[in-house]
Amino acid sequence: MWKVFSYLKAYRLAIAAALFLTLLELGVELLQPLIMAKIIDQGILKSDLGVVKLWGGVMFGLAIIAFIAGVANSFFSAHVSQNYGFDIRRRVFEKVQSFSFVNFNKFPASSLITRMTNDVTQLQNTVFMSLRIMLRAPLLLAGGVIMSLIVNWKLAMVLVVALPILLFFLSWVLKKAGTMFRDVQDKLDGVNRVMRENLMGMRLIKAFLRRDHESDRFEQASDELKTKTVSSLRLIEVSIPALLFVMNVAILLILWIGTKQVSLGSIAVGEVVAIVNYSFRISSVLTIISFIIMAFSRAKASAHRIGEVLDTEVDLSESADTDQSLAIKKGVVEFKHVTFQYPESEVAVLQDVSFSVKEGETLAIMGSTGSGKTSLVQLIPRLYEVNDGQVLVDGQDVKLYPIESLRNGIGVVPQEAVLFTGSVTENIGWGKEHATEEEVVAAAKDAQIHETIEKLPNKYETRVGQRGVNLSGGQKQRLSIARALVRQPKILMLDDSTSALDLKTEGKLLTALRKYSCTTFIITQKISTAMEANRILILDDGRVEAWGTHEELLKTSPLYVKMVQSQFGEEEFQHVTGFKQTSST
Numbered sequence: 001m002w003k004v005f006s007y008l009k010a011y012r013l014a015i016a017a018a019l020f021l022t023l024l025e026l027g028v029e030l031l032q033p034l035i036m037a038k039i040i041d042q043g044i045l046k047s048d049l050g051v052v053k054l055w056g057g058v059m060f061g062l063a064i065i066a067f068i069a070g071v072a073n074s075f076f077s078a079h080v081s082q083n084y085g086f087d088i089r090r091r092v093f094e095k096v097q098s099f100s101f102v103n104f105n106k107f108p109a110s111s112l113i114t115r116m117t118n119d120v121t122q123l124q125n126t127v128f129m130s131l132r133i134m135l136r137a138p139l140l141l142a143g144g145v146i147m148s149l150i151v152n153w154k155l156a157m158v159l160v161v162a163l164p165i166l167l168f169f170l171s172w173v174l175k176k177a178g179t180m181f182r183d184v185q186d187k188l189d190g191v192n193r194v195m196r197e198n199l200m201g202m203r204l205i206k207a208f209l210r211r212d213h214e215s216d217r218f219e220q221a222s223d224e225l226k227t228k229t230v231s232s233l234r235l236i237e238v239s240i241p242a243l244l245f246v247m248n249v250a251i252l253l254i255l256w257i258g259t260k261q262v263s264l265g266s267i268a269v270g271e272v273v274a275i276v277n278y279s280f281r282i283s284s285v286l287t288i289i290s291f292i293i294m295a296f297s298r299a300k301a302s303a304h305r306i307g308e309v310l311d312t313e314v315d316l317s318e319s320a321d322t323d324q325s326l327a328i329k330k331g332v333v334e335f336k337h338v339t340f341q342y343p344e345s346e347v348a349v350l351q352d353v354s355f356s357v358k359e360g361e362t363l364a365i366m367g368s369t370g371s372g373k374t375s376l377v378q379l380i381p382r383l384y385e386v387n388d389g390q391v392l393v394d395g396q397d398v399k400l401y402p403i404e405s406l407r408n409g410i411g412v413v414p415q416e417a418v419l420f421t422g423s424v425t426e427n428i429g430w431g432k433e434h435a436t437e438e439e440v441v442a443a444a445k446d447a448q449i450h451e452t453i454e455k456l457p458n459k460y461e462t463r464v465g466q467r468g469v470n471l472s473g474g475q476k477q478r479l480s481i482a483r484a485l486v487r488q489p490k491i492l493m494l495d496d497s498t499s500a501l502d503l504k505t506e507g508k509l510l511t512a513l514r515k516y517s518c519t520t521f522i523i524t525q526k527i528s529t530a531m532e533a534n535r536i537l538i539l540d541d542g543r544v545e546a547w548g549t550h551e552e553l554l555k556t557s558p559l560y561v562k563m564v565q566s567q568f569g570e571e572e573f574q575h576v577t578g579f580k581q582t583s584s585t
């Protein structure tokens, strides 16, 4: 947690300036009761107008200095807190970018968003408050006691006894509130999660008429947040009157003892007034301190949550064996007895998978839903680590490649097309840094989306709404294919990415892909698509059921023949397989 605060080091000078200005303001504040005592004892009580005028002028001058110091302090405090918040947000964002999928499982997206926004804001506010008033409050507290001791140490002993009791109580509140506010931030994660899911699934919610159900879910999350926040705030609310009660008793004691001492002539009236004045200032500081405790407790909880992200060990990183000069040149892929299991899962989703794909070849991957097709291709760009066996690209284990250079050579089109807010050009160009307009258009043409784009209101400059809401499923798929093609990848992975395309468009797309000299993996359920590939791999429950050309599989794989049968009518089946339907069953 303290590491999060250590990033403040970069702003040492501004912090020093802010603290110096705080001390200046504080010094003025502490001198004022002393001067007031002088004005009363030596001016008013002795009817000396000269003393009143002189010390009154000094008080006015000091007030102006305090005012200027206050304004300048705010300036430095804002500078430090805003820049500090910016730094933390950037660090958390960069850390999250380096996360593997295993790391993401530990932090849900909604929690990461709260950490990067609300938690950082809590820290920022606390840093601002610290520089502005947080130091001032304890120093004013200590300064008030010291000055009271200087004025009259016997009378000030009341404060010396009262303050340790108060400080002990405050530290207890701080500790307790810190834990409670961590729960509050967790509940805030919950509200964000429901809101995020709700906004992302709005179409579905409306179609299924699940508005009431979603409202209940939101209300429940929101209620949990409210209840936790109220119980945390209650602790602070109770602490303020308790603190003030102790202070008021102390002030009454000072007045009682002070009055007695004045009548005995052992203390001056001005001294009593000064100590009571210091006590009132300490009282008002205590109210501020309880707010500070609230802010600091929240900041402590937030720093802990941010620290959790920053301290997370990225479990997928480059090893010492990494060969920095390695880059994908041909795109030859080989799986050697690969077994893979998701970290949180209990069974392997791929078992003893072996096959190879030559440079420029196309491999179609088929299999029932959940048979491990997506899991298999994810191992090539090393999105996950194999448990056993090896994934080789151009004859080298993927673990030996620098992650960036490995992924640079691969174009991925995920099952669910993901688009970003921005123009069509920006979305396609996102696939390659500094992609030219010609490259974007060429990729769009090959992905069979160029003509559709030309019909959009602003053609390539048309804005794609959040997650591509203003595009059809097929359009989104083709845009994400164009994004992968603009990269000119050595290995292209299409994860069921042509499912929303009609046969004619899909045929044109597959023909266009031939001119790219890349090794292609097409996950598909369509035999017509698979037949276009050089080879077909059939997965069954994580194992290779069959692997070979269309003709080979017709002879060796009953599962493949069944698939062909189920997708073609008798005439077509005969045409595709060369034998009558009954003969295969």
Ligand SMILES: Nc1ncnc2c1ncn2[C@@H]1O[C@H](COP(=O)(O)OP(=O)(O)OP(=O)(O)O)[C@@H](O)[C@H]1O
Pocket: 342, 344, 345, 349, 367, 368, 369, 370, 371, 372, 373, 374, 375, 376, 415
């Ligand atoms: N992140 C994950 N964590 C744990 N298990 C997972 C994860 N992703 C997938 N699985 C499991 O792994 C198995 C294979 O999933 P995979 O997505 O590879 O199948 P698939 O053949 O691509 O399915 P589909 O055709 O439906 O896309 C499934 O049983 C699934 O539940």
